[in-house]
Amino acid sequence: MSSRTTFIGAVEIGxxxxxxxxxxxxxxxxxxxxxxxxxxxxxxxxxVVDFKAxxxxxxxxxxxxxxxxxERVDLVFLAQTGGHLEGFYNEAAVNVKASDNMIxxxxxxxxxxxxxxxxxxxGRMVVHHIRRPFRVDGRLIPGSPENLVGQRxxxxxxxxxxxxxxxxxxLHVIRGFNLEVRxxxxxxxxxxxxxxxxxxxxxxILAIDLGGGTTDFVxxxxxxxxxxxxxxxxxxxxxxxxxxALRLTEGQAEKLKLRFGRANVLTKDKAHKVWLDGNxxxxxxxxxxxxxxxxxxxxxxxxxxxxxxxLGSAFSPETxxxxxxxxxxxxxxxxxxxxxxxxxxxxxxxxxxxxxxxEHLRDPGYHTALGLLYYGVSSQTEKSAPVRRGNxxxxxxxxxxxxx
Numbered sequence: 001m002s003s004r005t006t007f008i009g010a011v012e013i014g015x016x017x018x019x020x021x022x023x024x025x026x027x028x029x030x031x032x033x034x035x036x037x038x039x040x041x042x043x044x045x046x047x048v049v050d051f052k053a054x055x056x057x058x059x060x061x062x063x064x065x066x067x068x069x070x071e072r073v074d075l076v077f078l079a080q081t082g083g084h085l086e087g088f089y090n091e092a093a094v095n096v097k098a099s100d101n102m103i104x105x106x107x108x109x110x111x112x113x114x115x116x117x118x119x120x121x122x123g124r125m126v127v128h129h130i131r132r133p134f135r136v137d138g139r140l141i142p143g144s145p146e147n148l149v150g151q152r153x154x155x156x157x158x159x160x161x162x163x164x165x166x167x168x169x170x171l172h173v174i175r176g177f178n179l180e181v182r183x184x185x186x187x188x189x190x191x192x193x194x195x196x197x198x199x200x201x202x203x204x205i206l207a208i209d210l211g212g213g214t215t216d217f218v219x220x221x222x223x224x225x226x227x228x229x230x231x232x233x234x235x236x237x238x239x240x241x242x243x244x245a246l247r248l249t250e251g252q253a254e255k256l257k258l259r260f261g262r263a264n265v266l267t268k269d270k271a272h273k274v275w276l277d278g279n280x281x282x283x284x285x286x287x288x289x290x291x292x293x294x295x296x297x298x299x300x301x302x303x304x305x306x307x308x309x310x311l312g313s314a315f316s317p318e319t320x321x322x323x324x325x326x327x328x329x330x331x332x333x334x335x336x337x338x339x340x341x342x343x344x345x346x347x348x349x350x351x352x353x354x355x356x357x358x359e360h361l362r363d364p365g366y367h368t369a370l371g372l373l374y375y376g377v378s379s380q381t382e383k384s385a386p387v388r389r390g391n392x393x394x395x396x397x398x399x400x401x402x403x404x
Contacts, residue, residue, distance in 0.1 A: 004026075004027070005024060005025065005026045006024075006025050006026075006074050006075070007022055007023070007024055007025075007033075007069065007071045007072065007073050007074045008022070008023045008024075008025055008073070008074070008075060008076075008077065008373060008376040008377070009021070009022055009023075009062070009065070009073035009074075009075065009076040009077070009179070010022075010023070010076075010077050010079075010369045010370070010372035010373040010376065011058065011061075011062070011076050011077070011078050011079065011174060011369075011372070012079040012187065012368045012369050012372065013040070013043055013046075013048070013054065013058060013078075013079070013170060013173065014040055014043065014046070014081075014211055014212055014213070015040060015043050015044060015045060015046055015211060015212035015213025015214065015234065015236060016039070016040055016211070016212030016213070016235070016236065016329070017037060017038070017039060017040050017212065017329075017365065018037070018038045018039075018040050018043075018057050018058050018060075018061045019035075019036070019037055019061065019365070019366065019368070019369045020034075020035070020036040020037075020058075020061040020062050020064070020065040020369070021034065021035055021065065021361075021366070021369045021370065021372070021373050022034030022035070022065045022066065022068070022069040022071065022073055023373045023376065023377070024069070024071070025376075025377055030373070030374070030377050032358070032361065032370075032373065033068070033069040033070070033071070034065040034066060034067075034068035034069025034070075034071070035064075035065055035068055035360075035361070036060070036061040036062060036063065036064030036065030036066075036067075036068065037061060037064070038057045038058070038060045038061040038064070039057065040054070040057055040212075041053040041054065041056070041057050042054035042055075042056075042057065043057075043213070044213060045082060045083060045213040045214055045232040045234075046081035046082035046083070046187075046211070046213050046214040046230070046232070047082045047083075047084065047166050047169070048166075048169040048170060048173060051169065051172070051173070054173055055173050055176055058173050058174070058177075059176075059177060062177060062179075073179060074180070075179070075180045075181075075182040075376075076174050076179050076180065076181050076182060077181075077182055077183055077185055077372045077373070077375055077376040078170060078171070078174060078181050078183075078184055078185065078372075079185055079186075079187045079190055079368050079369070079372055080127055080162065080167070080170065080184045080185065080186055080187060081186075081187040081188075081211070081214045081216050081230055082162070082166060082214060082230060082232070083214070083230055083231070083232035084162050084163040084166045085127065085160060085161070085162045085186070085229075085230045086160070086161060086162070087158055087159060087160045087161070087227065087228055087229065088118070088158075088159055088161075089156055089157070089158050089159075089227075090115055090116070090118045090156065090157055090159060091115055091154060091155065091156030091157070092111050092114035092115040092117075092154070092155065092156075093111065093152055093153065093154040094107055094110050094111045094114070094152070094153050095151060095152060095153075096150055096151055096152065096153060100149070101149045101150060101151055102147060102148070102149055103136065103145045103146055103147065103148050103149070103150060103153055104146065105146060107145075107153055108134075108144070108145060108146060108153070111134075111153050111154070111155050112131070112155060112157075115131075115155050115156055115157045116129050116157050116159065118159070120161050123163060123164050123165070124161045124162065124163065124164065125161060125162060125163075125164045125167055126159060126160070126161050127160045127161060127162050127167070127184050127186060128158075128159070128160040128185075128186055128189070128228075129157045129158075129159050130157060130158040130159070130160065130189075130224070130225045130228070131155060131156075131157050131224070132155065132156045132157065132158065132222070132224060132226065133155075133222050133223075133224065134153065134154065134155045135153070135154040135155070136148055136150035136152070136153055136154075137150040137151055137152055138152075138154075140222065142222070142223065158225065158226065158227060158228065160186060160228055167184065170184075171184075182376065183375075183376075185371075185372055185375050186216070186218075186228055187209060187211075187214075187216045187368050188207065188209055188216035188217055188218040188228050188229075188230070189218055189225060189228070189371070189375070190367075190368045190369075190370075190371030190372045190375055191207065191209040191216070191327050191328065191351075191367040191368040191371050192207035192209070192217075192218040192220070192225070192325075192327075192371070193371050193374070193375075194327075194351070194353060194354070194367045194368075194370050194371040194374075195207055195325050195327045195351025195352065195353070195367055196220060196322075196325060196351075198223065199322075200220070200322035200325075201220040201223050201224070201322075202222065202223040203321040203322045204219075204220060204221045204222075204319045204320040204321050204322055205219075205220050205320060205321075205322035205323060205324070205325060206218075206219045206220075206311075206315065206320055206323070206324045206325070206344065206346075207219075207220070207324075207325050207326075207327065207351070208304075208307060208324060208325070208326050208327070208328075208331075208340070209327050209328040209331075209367070209368065210234060210235065210303075210326065210327070210328040210329070210330035210331045210336075211234045211235065211328045211329060211330065212234045212235045212236050212329060212330070213232065213233075213234045213235075213236055214230050214231065214232055214233070214234050215230070215231040215233055215234055215303060215307065215328075215330075216228075216229075216230050216328075217229050217230075217231075217307050217310075217311075219311060219314055219315060219320070221319055221320075226314060227311060227314040227315075229307070229310045229311070231303065231306050231307060231310065233299075233303050233306070234328075234330055235257075235329055235330035237299060237303075238257055238261060238295075238296050238299050238300070238330070238333075239253045239254045239257050240253070241295050241296070241298075241299050242256055242257055242261075242292065242295050242296070245291070245295050246287055246291070246292075246295075248276075252276060255276065255277075256274075256276065256287065256292055257292075257296060259274070260274050260289055260292045260293070261292060261293070261296035261333055261334075262292075262293045262296060262297060262333065262334045262335045263296065263297055263300040263301075263333045263334065263335040263336035263338070263339045264293070264297050264335040264338060264339055265290065265293040265294055265297050266293065266335070267289045267290040267293055268290075269290070270288060270290050271288070272288065272289050272290065273286040273287060273288055273289065274286065274287060274289045274292070296333065297335075297339070300330075300333065300336060300339060301339055301343065304339065304340055304343040304344070305343055308343060308344060315344070317344070317345050317346050320344070320346050321346075322347075323341070323344075323346040323347035323348055323349070324340045324341070324344050324346055324347070324348040324349075325348070325349060325350070325351040326340060326348065326349070326350050326351060327350070327351035327364045327367045328364055328365065328367070328368075329363075329364060329365045331350055331351070331364050332350075332364060336350075337349055337350055350364070351364065351367065353366070353367060353370060357370065
């Protein structure tokens with residue numbers, strides 16, 4: 001990439017909130033210079049259901065971010081989530097052609113093309129081809145196999161695909177503002193990379209991003225994404241459960257969830273009650289705190305168990321030595337790390353943004369947008385470059401997500 005300054009937009013169109021970050025990249029350094037947020041409308045479970053409403057909200061967040069930055073965005077990296085996203089694994093092998101059995105670039109290209117060649121059903125489109133490590137004669141190769149000696153070269157890809165129309169709807173929202181969408185990026189890959197370290201990814205770690213309408217997850221093994229997925233359930237479902245159980249409006253249920261919801265039940269006294277507003281005004285009411293905790297904890301445990309079931313044999317405590325890391329707005333629910341540890345049988349903790357991230361962006365709700373921004377930087381250059389992050393420089397910044 002040239003040294004010309006590029007203004008990169010990271011856009012997350014979520015169920016409850018639309019977030020836009022603007023990064024200024026000059027080929028060497030990245031600075032976050034703008035932020036925009038807007039309550040989301042027209043989006044359900046991560047999918048656009050009302051194009052005009054979603055467009056209006058996104059436009060508002062984009063304008064706010066550009067005003068904050070004092071610059072116009074050149075290109076956009078757009079987060080993708082939703083229950084329509086699915087993944088499958090496909091692998092291929094080739095015999096090394098050279099007489100001396102040295103692996104050449106042509107061998108690598110051929111095996112990668114074969115592994116990515118599986119056809120999709122009609123109406124589906126590839127979002128990501130995520131390459132797993134190469135193998136040479138059965139040996140795991142952490143980097144490129146070029147110039148190694150062997151007889152057989154293997155590689156596999158986890159391919160994520162989605163409904164063409166759903167993906168097109170998201171693209172049209174951005175392109176309606178005459179902006180280029182440079183790439184669609186899985187929300188799980190963006191947020192997961194922000195809350196895990198290279199060492200954790202090497203040892204194996206499961207990152208779960210609990211949003212408003214969806215829960216995205218990515219399992220890392222051998223340093224790269226191994227399996228991804230989306231469950232169309234998130235924080236709004238906890239609110240809905242409370243609304244039904246306690247006969248409340250959604251606004252009242254959301255208020256109780258944020259103030260008294262828990263991922264586990266701590267209140268022992270069934271008679272202990274809490275106030276809806278606490279101001280004793282007309283309409284203020286009391287509710288059993290234990291009942292609130294029972295409703296929210298039941299949904300969270302069920303959600304985590306669904307994630308574990310979707311992972312199937314890909315997950316095991318032995319291959320996930322670094323445990324589980326939780327992020328997203330719903331991950332702020334008290335007690336959730338303890339419940340995740342119980343469900344998955346490995347240590348669990350809440351994800352935190354790297355220390356270079358400024359205080360006003362450290363909330364888990366920004367992890368996806370931050371990951372999108374740094375994904376954008378990594379995709380803009382093939383060479384590693386020092387990237388300024390807060391108070392210092394981090395060198396060796398290479399492509400984040402091992403896509404071939």
